[in-house]
Amino acid sequence: MIKLDIVSGFLGCGKTTFIKKMLENIKDENIVIIENEFGEIGIDGELIKKEGLEVLELQNGCICCSIKMNFRDTLIKAINKLKPDRVIIEPTGIGLLSEIITMVESLNLEDTIKFNSIITIVDGINYFDYYDNFGDFYEDQIKNALTIMISKSELIDKKNIEDIIKSLKNINKNAYIIHENWEDISFSKLFKIIDMANSDLIQGLEAIDKKYISDNMKNIESVSVNPLKEYNIADLEKILSILSKNNLGKIIRCKGFVNIDNGVVEVNYINGNYTIKECNINTISKLCIIGVKLNKKDILNLFK
Numbered sequence: 001m002i003k004l005d006i007v008s009g010f011l012g013c014g015k016t017t018f019i020k021k022m023l024e025n026i027k028d029e030n031i032v033i034i035e036n037e038f039g040e041i042g043i044d045g046e047l048i049k050k051e052g053l054e055v056l057e058l059q060n061g062c063i064c065c066s067i068k069m070n071f072r073d074t075l076i077k078a079i080n081k082l083k084p085d086r087v088i089i090e091p092t093g094i095g096l097l098s099e100i101i102t103m104v105e106s107l108n109l110e111d112t113i114k115f116n117s118i119i120t121i122v123d124g125i126n127y128f129d130y131y132d133n134f135g136d137f138y139e140d141q142i143k144n145a146l147t148i149m150i151s152k153s154e155l156i157d158k159k160n161i162e163d164i165i166k167s168l169k170n171i172n173k174n175a176y177i178i179h180e181n182w183e184d185i186s187f188s189k190l191f192k193i194i195d196m197a198n199s200d201l202i203q204g205l206e207a208i209d210k211k212y213i214s215d216n217m218k219n220i221e222s223v224s225v226n227p228l229k230e231y232n233i234a235d236l237e238k239i240l241s242i243l244s245k246n247n248l249g250k251i252i253r254c255k256g257f258v259n260i261d262n263g264v265v266e267v268n269y270i271n272g273n274y275t276i277k278e279c280n281i282n283t284i285s286k287l288c289i290i291g292v293k294l295n296k297k298d299i300l301n302l303f304k
């Protein structure tokens, strides 16, 4: 029986970081990862790729809607050709979890592949901001999870964490909620617990009525940039700080790699906060920017 894990969560919550932890802690299994990116370029795949690991990348669309059939075919092919022990799916941050679960169930492959864990990661720092702005959609990811992880909890105070847990329990009273600082968690233990998550729990799948998806959600779009020139850190910080003013649209996420004078840096921008760190990945400069009502032309001009 192939184990299936879905790691869902809104833009920038830490899905890729979490999957890296999974990969470090799950030994002796043949794992296939299906990596879905909303933008037309792949970033997360680059961060995960390593010897002996199959990473199947689906770009330029969302596996819960626009490239549903592509996802279906990829999953079936992965099962039949690669014969994995485990498939891990990382949907885009704006995928409806209920749709993805329904799609997998519709394949009638319950003799071959079994839901092992359905995890939703919520961003501790931006929880209430996203909830207010993307309500129904955000709830869908929370409602349909078996395990909910609060990320970045080391950066917020205790009262705030309690409020988030209260809110999560209102939306999904059955999920196993983990709020500890990820640095303090024994992931090898955690995955043993999550591994026992019972797929019967999925019976209560609660899909949302799509007509209620907020306009904010419908207006999320992406723009891809291939910055041609070499930057220095100061230039790059200037661009990110311009983006954070939200004059060019509400920028929720910007991620990718940029060439600087002496190497490559990894850029991570999440709802106004950003980090730039050195990285040793051999890649071309590429950035994916996701947000609401983007002024794409002016954004592209920033990088000229």
Ligand SMILES: [Zn+2]
Binding pocket: 062, 063, 064, 065, 066, 094, 095, 096
């Ligand atoms: Zn979708």
